[in-house]
Amino acid sequence: MNRPVHIHRKLQMSGVLVILGLTVEAVCLLWSRPIAFIIFAGLGGLLIAAGVLFFLYSLVFVVTREKEAVAADKNQAI
């Protein structure tokens, strides 16, 4: 029962990182200064990359762990 909640938390965290990254990018696009370019690439890009990687991490590892847990449950039942 805890497993879906576990992946949902990870998706929420990934979503928050992506929203923060997108917000930074939108502000930087409105602000035409050289420092905005750095913040866009550095902070915005970093937040989006972190969100996307966290999403992929949660997909790969949470699903794998769920499958392992299901397999372990089956073994115990046998």
Added chain:
Amino acid sequence: MLTSAIIALILFSALLAAVLVLRPTITMHPGGKILAFGVLFFLPLFCLTAGMNNEMERSKSTSFCLSCHIMEPYGKSLQVDDPSYLAAAHFQNHRVPADEACYTCHTNYAMFGTFKAKLGGLRHLYVHYLRTEPRPQDIQLHEPYNNRECLHCHLGARSFEQGAVHNADPDTLPAVKANKLSCISSGCHDVVHNVGSLDKVKLWTEEKP
């Protein structure tokens, strides 16, 4: 227009991501899973790529370069009413695109030239924020100006190839083309920006139709 479209797409993506953050249970259904993939993978990367491309294009603009306070005298030097001022003559006569004047002359027309120009820009920011800025008239080029940047446009042009001064000595043109005789620092076209003497020159004002 393009910037507005990208901002609209970014806001739309952020809105969809907010839906996912507030209602993560929608990912229990196939449609929700597709939405999660789109919102947390495809759209952010697409927005990042489109935004980066837009920023790179914008960073080529003259107004972008001149938005730094220290570059103001260089912007002013483009308005000098004297054809011997190389930068001003090129800018005012549209020998370079007026909206990308700085980039056109200060990029490197070799492989990775744009990339090197951006790295140079990063160095400017580093000096601006973390080091003591020089006075505008003390700013030096990272490396001697390469004739290749001039020849990118002038090579093959009649005024360059058949110019009287260029052909007065048969060794001049080959030396210029081989970058052995500098266009701007050999006493020929050596008045470029000369920001130290701008208070003594007359400025040209563009008449808007």
